[in-house]
Amino acid sequence: MTPLRDARAVAVLGGGQLGRMFVHAAQVAGLRVTVLEPDAASPAGAAADHHVVAPYVDTAALDDLAARCAAATTEFENVPADALRRLAAHCRVSPPAAAVEVCQHRAREKACFAAAGVPCAPHAVIDSEAGLAAAAAATPSLLPGILKTATLGYDGKGQVRVDSAEALAAAWQQLGRAVCVLEKRLPLAHEISVIVARGRDGHTVHLPVQQNLHRDGILAVTQVPAPDVPAATAEKAVARARRLADALDYVGVLCVEFFVLADGSLVANEMAPRPHNSGHYSIDACDQSQFDLQLRTLMGWPLAMPRLHSPAVMLNLLGDLWFDGASPAPREPDWPALLALPGVRLHLYGKAEPRRARKMGHLTVTAASAAEARATALRAAALLGLPPF
Numbered sequence: 001m002t003p004l005r006d007a008r009a010v011a012v013l014g015g016g017q018l019g020r021m022f023v024h025a026a027q028v029a030g031l032r033v034t035v036l037e038p039d040a041a042s043p044a045g046a047a048a049d050h051h052v053v054a055p056y057v058d059t060a061a062l063d064d065l066a067a068r069c070a071a072a073t074t075e076f077e078n079v080p081a082d083a084l085r086r087l088a089a090h091c092r093v094s095p096p097a098a099a100v101e102v103c104q105h106r107a108r109e110k111a112c113f114a115a116a117g118v119p120c121a122p123h124a125v126i127d128s129e130a131g132l133a134a135a136a137a138a139t140p141s142l143l144p145g146i147l148k149t150a151t152l153g154y155d156g157k158g159q160v161r162v163d164s165a166e167a168l169a170a171a172w173q174q175l176g177r178a179v180c181v182l183e184k185r186l187p188l189a190h191e192i193s194v195i196v197a198r199g200r201d202g203h204t205v206h207l208p209v210q211q212n213l214h215r216d217g218i219l220a221v222t223q224v225p226a227p228d229v230p231a232a233t234a235e236k237a238v239a240r241a242r243r244l245a246d247a248l249d250y251v252g253v254l255c256v257e258f259f260v261l262a263d264g265s266l267v268a269n270e271m272a273p274r275p276h277n278s279g280h281y282s283i284d285a286c287d288q289s290q291f292d293l294q295l296r297t298l299m300g301w302p303l304a305m306p307r308l309h310s311p312a313v314m315l316n317l318l319g320d321l322w323f324d325g326a327s328p329a330p331r332e333p334d335w336p337a338l339l340a341l342p343g344v345r346l347h348l349y350g351k352a353e354p355r356r357a358r359k360m361g362h363l364t365v366t367a368a369s370a371a372e373a374r375a376t377a378l379r380a381a382a383l384l385g386l387p388p389f
């Protein structure tokens with residue numbers, strides 16, 4: 001018997017923290033959420049109304065979701081695009097599979113930047129010995145560089161810094177001779193990101209520009225408003241992110257990361273076809289969060305321009321905070337000391353096992369002024385043993 005489609009049921013592919021926060025936003029709006037995630041103990045699965053424990057490519061599970069749910073989205077960048085296509089045959093799906101395929105592959109992503117007239121880092125694609133030789137010949141202009149795998153990289157994984165043609169060849173071996181992009185290492189003054197939400201009718205809204213600090217390739221701190229970025233640069237970043245969303249005929253939430261170079265110029269780094277770690281502050285500091293925007297675009301609800309009601313600083317809480325120097329056994333950080341600070345909101349993702357470099361949660365500090373938010377966030381960082389920013 002075919003199950004009855006529930007107009008207030010939505011599905012999300014992926015069980016991580018982004019899915020968990022989407023579940024929360026959808027439930028606020030009275031929707032029922034099914035999470036498809038192969039891991040039985042996942043952050044989103046724990047929050048969802050239903051958790052289907054199956055691989056993303058399980059066709060029976062996908063068909064069952066499509067039959068029950070009015071709409072489906074993803075929180076996981078590397079979800080197989082064919083899973084989205086299969087769902088799209090029966091229910092509303094955003095983001096579109098084709099856009100996800102572009103964002104999943106650094107070489108396609110760079111080609112998309114070029115086609116949309118959005119500058120990105122000088123680079124070369126390495127997919128063969130010949131490509132390696134060609135890149136090595138071009139190396140004077142691309143070195144020092146960063147060799148990045150074209151697919152499946154995140155949080156700085158799948159990246160090797162290279163300073164010479166020899167190091168490049170060794171790095172390509174180290175990365176398993178996978179398709180890679182060699183990028184010139186640029187003199188970054190700052191990093192920023194823009195989150196846009198585009199509806200099926202092409203109407204697009206955006207969150208204010210975020211300024212991001214990475215440590216060891218992982219986002220550490222996000223500040224909004226961006227303290228060091230001129231308004232004209234921020235406007236340019238928003239215009240470029242919108243242009244990319246238009247070029248992809250995108251529906252959903254798209255995050256575009258940019259570098260601001262020492263000379264003030266703006267270079268696109270990469271795109272994520274989903275809400276992004278740098279947008280988490282929007283839950284506490286904006287009248288609509290990035291997850292509310294994901295929901296609105298998915299459901300075809302109107303998009304109103306979000307407003308930042310408080311300056312905010314977000315600190316990522318990695319598993320490292322659970323380990324103090326000598327002891328191999330993890331222990332909880334001193335949350336009560338943090339919560340005693342004004343304007344602190346603690347988000348934990350419900351992950352059972354803390355591991356170094358694993359995203360366990362974040363905290364957002366909001367305040368009446370950016371200076372106050374920053375001062376409190378610096379105190380929070382000091383309490384946690386994190387470096388100042």
Ligand code: ATP
Nearest residue numbers: 121146153154155156157183184185186214217270
């Ligand atoms: P994410 O977790 O955001 O998906 P990722 O692993 O895909 O990260 P990138 O965003 O490509 O990695 O790079 C991670 C960080 O490394 C950047 O935020 C930046 O700090 C630094 N970086 C990357 N590419 C360059 C470059 N071409 N020049 C200088 N620094 C770079």
Ligand code: MG
Nearest residue numbers: 155257269270
């Ligand atoms: Mg990145």
